[in-house]
Amino acid sequence: MSSISSKRLAKELKEFHSLNLVGVTLLKADDFKQWLVGIEVMGESLFQNEVFALRFTFDSQYPISSPEVVFIDDGVHHIPPHPHVYSNGHICASILGQEWSPVLSVASVCITLQSMLASCKAKERPPDNDRYVRNAPLSPKNTRFHYDDDTV
Template sequence: MKDFKKLQSDNLVGINAVPDENNIMEWTALMFGPEDSAWEGGIFKLKLVFHEEYPNKPPNVKFISKIFHPNVYSDGRICLDILKSSWSPIYDVSSILTSIQSLLTDPNPRSPANIEAARLFEQNKREYYRKVKQIVEESWDEK
């Protein structure tokens, strides 16, 4: 898949992804929390599942790791426009994962997937960042 070669050549900071050795349509990604953010120091696993229609249809992408974020549902699915209505075949694995990494530091609480996280982000940032820090610390204990 050309996405894999491009991902390797892009050499993204804090992001890596590989296809499953038994199924090229399923990928596992590891994403480090961006530096100088509340997520710094965390390591998060994601799963990408591609459809036969890719790149005309976006992959299903979700966090496997526990995450507390306004735009991530409790089951790990991500509320991000480029994975839904704004999808375009020009997007690739690199752009998807870069967008998700950016979303970590710049959430959109007006389009919440996690109501509690969105409420805390808007009304009680201290508590929001406390919960994020806890998730970051727990991320190293996940298998």
């Protein structure tokens, strides 16, 4: 981990605790390689009262490069059925790919994903879920998602 990455993540960790984000909980952040974050969708939605877990994996180029972010199924949390979330936990969201910016943070990603879940109109997988999961790379960062639908 580079010193820039470590300093940035230390700063984010400190800020994360002071922000007290509603519905966002740091489950585990023992190091600067991987964090687990719980997110709950607030207000009335298809996912009301459900809590999901996200795994953030950081490389030595963070924050210049985006973190790898996936929903996980750990026996307590499950992967939400959503048109932009594959059953392996990979998320098709432009801010995690081509629209990533170093001004974004773990907190801002969590808020964006909360909003994405809150605005969901149907609990369903992407239409190409089975094919994608069968052929998916280990890391969603190695996928070239096509961002064509921001209405779900």
